Amino acid sequence: MALLPILQYPDPRLHKVALPVGVVNDEIRALIRDMAETMYTAPGVGLAATQVDVHKRLIIVDTSESHDQLQVFINPEIVESSGVADCEEGCLSVPGIFEKVRRAERITVRALDEVGASFELSASGLLSVCIQHEMDHLLGKVFVEYLSRLKQQRILAKFKKQQRRVM
Numbered sequence: 001m002a003l004l005p006i007l008q009y010p011d012p013r014l015h016k017v018a019l020p021v022g023v024v025n026d027e028i029r030a031l032i033r034d035m036a037e038t039m040y041t042a043p044g045v046g047l048a049a050t051q052v053d054v055h056k057r058l059i060i061v062d063t064s065e066s067h068d069q070l071q072v073f074i075n076p077e078i079v080e081s082s083g084v085a086d087c088e089e090g091c092l093s094v095p096g097i098f099e100k101v102r103r104a105e106r107i108t109v110r111a112l113d114e115v116g117a118s119f120e121l122s123a124s125g126l127l128s129v130c131i132q133h134e135m136d137h138l139l140g141k142v143f144v145e146y147l148s149r150l151k152q153q154r155i156l157a158k159f160k161k162q163q164r165r166v167m
């Protein structure tokens with residue numbers, strides 16, 4: 001297993017659109033293991049392949065208290081959604097920023113698991129928010145893009161300043 005570098009906002013590679021996974025093979029399973037290690041180490045409750053610069057439709061999520069309930073979604077599609085929920089979100093690609101985002105309250109997602117079997121899952125609460133957040137990454141969308149222009153400009157300025165410090 002290996003820790004993967006997580007792209008940091010405003011890296012333009014975070015805006016790439018991921019392509020569907022053709023075959024769920026050992027290469028994909030190795031990627032899932034590396035992504036899981038990266039997510040748990042960070043620590044975070046979700047990670048999209050986009051964030052580790054792999055532009056394939058794959059996300060992982062673990063919203064359990066015990067951090068041992070990894071859920072894998074390959075080629076995820078939301079087949080049903082309802083309600084509205086405002087939830088504070090953060091992102092491993094935008095460290096230190098927590099802002100409320102409006103999303104669907106309940107979703108049903110259809111995806112493949114790590115052996116390539118199709119499944120459907122209905123989710124609400126944190127799991128629902130997390131799946132929607134990670135699926136946005138696959139479309140090249142970072143959660144701060146839901147915020148007002150003013151807030152986005154402030155966040156952008158903060159991250160550009162940080163980049164100057166470390167380079």
Ligand code: NI
Nearest residue numbers: 090091092093
């Ligand atoms: Ni994120």
